[in-house]
Amino acid sequence: MAKKSDQRTPAEKIFLVFFFPAVLAFYLIYKYPNWFVGNDPQDLLKFHFLGKSPGFWYNTIYTAIIVGTCIWVLTTDKNRYQRSKKKGGLSSYQRKKFTSILLVQLIGFYFFPSVLPGLKQEGGFFNDPPKISAKTAHVYVYPAVASVGKGIENGSPASAGGAIYMFLVIPVAVWFFGKRYCSWFCACGNLAEAVGVLPWGQRWVRLYTPRGPTAKKLEIIQVICLVFAIFFGIMLVVDGLKLFTATTTISALSAIQDFVIDFMFGAVIGVGAYPIFGTRVWCRYGCPMASGMRLVGKFSRSKFAVVPNDKCKGLGLCTQACPMGIDVAAYAHKDKKPIEVAFGLNDTPCIGCGGCIDVCPVDALSFAPISGRENSGLAIVSKD
Numbered sequence: 409m410a411k412k413s414d415q416r417t418p419a420e421k422i423f424l425v426f427f428f429p430a431v432l433a434f435y436l437i438y439k440y441p442n443w444f445v446g447n448d449p450q451d452l453l454k455f456h457f458l459g460k461s462p463g464f465w466y467n468t469i470y471t472a473i474i475v476g477t478c479i480w481v482l483t484t485d486k487n488r489y490q491r492s493k494k495k496g497g498l499s500s501y502q503r504k505k506f507t508s509i510l511l512v513q514l515i516g517f518y519f520f521p522s523v524l525p526g527l528k529q530e531g532g533f534f535n536d537p538p539k540i541s542a543k544t545a546h547v548y549v550y551p552a553v554a555s556v557g558k559g560i561e562n563g564s565p566a567s568a569g570g571a572i573y574m575f576l577v578i579p580v581a582v583w584f585f586g587k588r589y590c591s592w593f594c595a596c597g598n599l600a601e602a603v604g605v606l607p608w609g610q611r612w613v614r615l616y617t618p619r620g621p622t623a624k625k626l627e628i629i630q631v632i633c634l635v636f637a638i639f640f641g642i643m644l645v646v647d648g649l650k651l652f653t654a655t656t657t658i659s660a661l662s663a664i665q666d667f668v669i670d671f672m673f674g675a676v677i678g679v680g681a682y683p684i685f686g687t688r689v690w691c692r693y694g695c696p697m698a699s700g701m702r703l704v705g706k707f708s709r710s711k712f713a714v715v716p717n718d719k720c721k722g723l724g725l726c727t728q729a730c731p732m733g734i735d736v737a738a739y740a741h742k743d744k745k746p747i748e749v750a751f752g753l754n755d756t757p758c759i760g761c762g763g764c765i766d767v768c769p770v771d772a773l774s775f776a777p778i779s780g781r782e783n784s785g786l787a788i789v790s791k792d
């Protein structure tokens with residue numbers, strides 16, 4: 409029988425009754441407003457509140473949750489992963505991570521995309537024009553590929569910023585730092601990281617994150633998403649270069665991307681299923697960029713690794729803390745005897761959040777220094 413502390417509280421149950429329908433309704437209005445009102449752009453104004461669009465309010469609530477949580481974590485200065493009271497303070501790694509999340513979200517993902525354009529627009533800040541939001545937030549391919557076209561058209565590399573970011577900046581970052589992009593920087597990851605340290609979020613990660621062999625096999629879904637993303641990207645290039653008229657194919661692919669991948673998987677399941685599958689279901693099974701990073705990680709010289717030591721007592725808390733469902737304890741001990749097997753991006757979908765390290769009450773885990781695990785003499789095998 410589940411422990412009393414593991415059962416959902418009445419308040420959480422009430423929250424759950426409203427949460428999923430609210431997420432579904434909100435994303436529908438955000439991404440498909442024409443399903444509710446006519447095709448006249450002026451009809452979209454019916455969804456504006458105080459003159460601001462649903463997109464603005466969506467990002468405001470999203471950012472408020474992240475920023476509020478980061479401020480709470482940083483000011484209370486407690487180790488939010490540790491369940492015993494033994495190891496109290498926020499580690500320097502977590503302090504840096506939550507500071508990065510706070511600044512990146514507030515400036516990079518809120519001020520620039522949601523506040524600055526409003527300050528510059530005609531008619532004033534509280535007078536957003538009617539506009540349907542882009543349905544590409546989670547897939548990245550469309551804006552990246554489309555920006556290549558813009559760069560060629562304008563003769564300016566700056567216009568190809570999306571492509572430079574996706575095809576150069578991220579692979580280089582992975583080359584040096586592993587997949588920490590996902591726990592320090594990404595807008596989707598920022599919400600997962602923030603919710604994952606809240607009291608309910610911690611339980612969602614610990615109790616409901618899919619783990620084990622079936623969960624591992626299901627990672628194939630992410631490869632399918634990557635293959636789709638690559639195919640869609642190629643078709644966009646072909647269409648942009650007018651090599652043949654691919655309009656019908658593009659429309660069909662766009663519809664699949666918009667509805668199945670971006671809306672249903674990335675938004676409704678990716679956020680709405682936090683209380684059912686933990687906070688990283690999209691990151692582990694959907695995000696094609698994560699698949700791409702893992703691919704780059706296999707060939708890069710990244711020294712990223714989580715390293716167990718001989719203090720492991722086989723308590724298994726590290727596995728429960730991992731939002732990506734990695735069986736961390738299987739690398740740390742066998743039958744409660746330390747085995748000291750390091751793992752990194754080559755072996756697992758680890759995003760370097762550090763939760764497993766901070767939850768361990770006996771300090772049996774650490775990150776390998778960026779300077780190298782090949783030289784550390786650690787065994788590295790693939791288990792997860």
Ligand code: SF4
Nearest residue numbers: 590594597691695698
């Ligand atoms: S897996 Fe994808 S969505 Fe998740 S944090 Fe990484 S880049 Fe962002």
Ligand code: SF4
Nearest residue numbers: 720721723724726768
């Ligand atoms: S590394 Fe720490 S938390 Fe994980 S099994 Fe060993 S003692 Fe337990």
Ligand code: SF4
Nearest residue numbers: 730758759761762764
């Ligand atoms: S293995 Fe540890 S650092 Fe990696 S994602 Fe899981 S909890 Fe985070």
